[in-house]
Amino acid sequence: MKLTPELIAQAPCYLNALQDRELDLRSHKIPAIENLGVTKDLNDSLDLTDNDIRSLSNFPSLPRLKCLLLSNNRISKIDPNLSQYLPNLTTVILTNNSIAELSDLDHLAGCKKIDILSLLDNPVTKKKYYRQWVIWRLPSVRVLDFEKVKKAERDEAKGLFEGKSGPSALAESISATKSSTFEPGEGVPLPLKSSVPTFTLSKEDQEKIKVALSKATKLDEIARLERALKEGKIPSDLKDTPPAAKKQKVLGDQDEEMEEDE
Numbered sequence: 650m651k652l653t654p655e656l657i658a659q660a661p662c663y664l665n666a667l668q669d670r671e672l673d674l675r676s677h678k679i680p681a682i683e684n685l686g687v688t689k690d691l692n693d694s695l696d697l698t699d700n701d702i703r704s705l706s707n708f709p710s711l712p713r714l715k716c717l718l719l720s721n722n723r724i725s726k727i728d729p730n731l732s733q734y735l736p737n738l739t740t741v742i743l744t745n746n747s748i749a750e751l752s753d754l755d756h757l758a759g760c761k762k763i764d765i766l767s768l769l770d771n772p773v774t775k776k777k778y779y780r781q782w783v784i785w786r787l788p789s790v791r792v793l794d795f796e797k798v799k800k801a802e803r804d805e806a807k808g809l810f811e812g813k814s815g816p817s818a819l820a821e822s823i824s825a826t827k828s829s830t831f832e833p834g835e836g837v838p839l840p841l842k843s844s845v846p847t848f849t850l851s852k853e854d855q856e857k858i859k860v861a862l863s864k865a866t867k868l869d870e871i872a873r874l875e876r877a878l879k880e881g882k883i884p885s886d887l888k889d890t891p892p893a894a895k896k897q898k899v900l901g902d903q904d905e906e907m908e909e910d911e
Contacts, residue, residue, distance in 0.1 A: 671695070681702060698721055705728060705743075711734060711735055727757060745771070748772065752826050762789060782810070785807065861884075
């Protein structure tokens with residue numbers, strides 16, 4: 650089901666336990682985020698749990714929005730400009746999604762106010778240095794995967810990823826790793842040009858087909874002529890009869906007349 654303006658207008662909206670205004674769009678099998686501009690930035694929290702969203706992107710400017718609930722989707726990509734549209738995010742719950750690489754999380758780093766983040770049950774959590782990387786790239790996070798970030802963890806992350814004059818070699822290698830997650834249609838080559846020879850109709854042949862179309866009364870005949878016009882082929886019954894064939898036809902007609910006279 651698409652996230653239409655009508656669906657958004659009909660969705661429940663209420664004050665949650667934190668007394669924030671929350672829009673409930675759970676369990677609609679929504680494939681993509683769209684049309685959220687119709688909310689007019691009136692919500693503090695947006696619940697998109699249990700849908701089919703694949704990319705955390707396509708948000709309008711929503712400076713009021715503080716909380717995103719996105720558990721149980723299929724998110725594998727994050728908009729690198731997310732922070733421009735959602736500058737005041739403080740809570741992002743991405744439990745049970747498909748984020749695979751540590752570098753994919755770099756696109757959350759621009760959201761400087763995130764203090765609660767969950768990535769439980771994403772493939773990325775199995776990566777070496779996962780927790781240290783998130784803590785280093787998002788220093789505002791206080792609670793990661795529902796565990797409080799400790800000072801010792803911050804010190805460890807800093808030692809791993811900060812060099813004397815900038816990011817360490819390890820940090821640079823992690824940032825350079827690209828996600829291998831495949832999206833339908835991504836990287837599919839354009840169709841090769843057909844090896845079937847194409848034909849160009851002369852103006853005379855085009856006119857013949859158009860005249861025949863104007864006289865055609867049956868649907869199959871109209872379809873046949875339209876297809877011939879598109880393919881650039883003159884139907885055999887509209888072709889000019891070659892001179893030799895014309896001569897043979899004339900001789901044949903004369904023989905028939907002679908036989909009738911006899």
